[in-house]
Amino acid sequence: MKNNLDNIIDYINGSDNFVVTSHISPDGDNIGSTLGMYYSLKKLGKNVYYVLDDNAPRNLEFLVEGINILKSNEFNENNYSLIALDCGDKKRICLEEDIINNANKVICIDHHASNDNYGDFNYIDINASSTCELVYNLLVRYNETKNIDLIDEKIATALYTGLATDTGNFSYSNTHPSSFEMAKELLIKGAKRDMIIQKVFQSNPYNYYKLLGEALNTLDIVNGKVASICITKEMLKNNIISFNDVDGITSYTRDIEGVEVGILLKEKKENEVKISLRSKNYVDVSLIAQSFNGGGHVRAAGCTIYDSVENAKKQVLEAVLKTI
Ligand code: 5GP
Ligand code: MN
Ligand code: MN
Structure with missing residues (x-):
């Protein structure tokens, strides 16, 4: 039997239209993982909408500059699958309920201990440092099984941001050897670490x-x-x-x-x-x-x-x- 990750990859391959979203009160992992998924799906030629009702905090605006993030009331499609990232609880998804309920399938990618597997597909690892690490694993697995390397500078920068913010810059107990391995690979792919650190941690007004x-x-x-x-x-x-x-x-x-x-x-x-x-x-x-x-x-x-x-x-x- 295929694991959760492979089932999600197969489902993504067989579908064309997606909404990516995350939890209310956005943080670095929320935006980094959603953006990483958004860019990856675009590169695969999918039709993808980024929908989130809350605005990015000031120190994360640099990541989403130029991205068309829709509010629920601006979204009018009816044939799509929903990918909810970094959202441990269906009630915390930052969308109007109709958009969640009308989705063909809900794919949940998350690392919260309190997650109750609310998706039709769930890729949940409560030991993962961040949801960005799970998106990274998905992209690595994608490359292993489909031979397409999706991680470029933009995706690396998005995923590095969530990894750095959710681990307190690699200091919290959720920082594992795999987190450093991922960081290394993302830096090799061109993640803009200095910019991330300055924008996120060193730009308080x-x-x-x-x-x-x-x-x-x-x-x-x-x-x-x-x-x-x-x-x-x-x-x-x-x-x-x-x-x-x-x-x-x-x-x-x-x-x-x-x-x-x-x-x-x-x-x-x-x-x-x-x-x-x-x-x-x-x-x-x-x-x-x-x-x-x-x-x-x-x-x-x-x-x-x-x-x-x-x-x-x-x-x-x-x-x-x-x-x-
Ligand atoms: P923070 O204190 O930074 O807002 O959140 C810490 C962690 O708890 C984050 O992973 C966040 O997603 C989660 N969290 C914060 N508030 C809530 C809440 O009201 N409900 C749930 N389910 N999780 C929350
Ligand atoms: Mn979060
Ligand atoms: Mn997180």
Whole structure:
């Protein structure tokens, strides 16, 4: 029997029309894997639409410059297959539901521990560093079985971005020997590493630091092991910085000596708080996020709590302290 990867390759070969998409609140792996797939399908002569309702964060705009990313209401096709990348939960796909339900088939390519195999075809590896690594594996397998090397400079740059962002620049525990092997191959193919590093990690606007200063004033550490930072919508407004451009602050909570769990609470609107959870050694934050209907990975997960920032913090702290 053929493995999942070969089934997906066969299905792609036998179909002409695709939509590629990913999860809400785009990150580097979201955009890198979707773009890698988009370019690859185009090179294969397929008709492919990139549809995503959320905009790229500022530091990832360089990747999608010139790409025609459609919003759901601009998409009017009815014969297509949907490839959902880096999306652990069908509800997090950043499209209107009709586009998901009307697809001939849904192909899910993902690495989230909380993925429930919602696709008709699923290529899920929860040990993979990133979804970009899975797209890379697919392209390598494509070359092995069909003898077509699809990875060029643009694809290498897209995939390297997601690999670098999801592994914290090759520092998190999801960084495996295969991640370095992939990085090596992508660099050989021309991935623009210096540009990626500068655009993604070294281009914060001044306002980001003003906001960071305020955010750090809210730093709270409980029992020396659980650290949290709160960002309110007023703080974002006063510093003229958008909700999607402050995710980098999450790492400040985890990077403190002795801290096992870091929590970032970001107020999206009144009574809607996005929670990011990170752990260092032993707490499975994906389970904590799932208890609030969220999900993610063992060391990085998230959820939304529909309450005030203060109450959301109380609830999430209570859940985290049970695991410490
Ligand atoms: P972040 O804290 O950076 O937003 O997300 C950390 C990880 O958890 C990412 O892999 C992200 O896709 C996942 N994640 C974040 N929020 C949610 C959520 O509300 N639901 C699910 N299923 N996964 C989430
Ligand atoms: Mn992601
Ligand atoms: Mn990912």
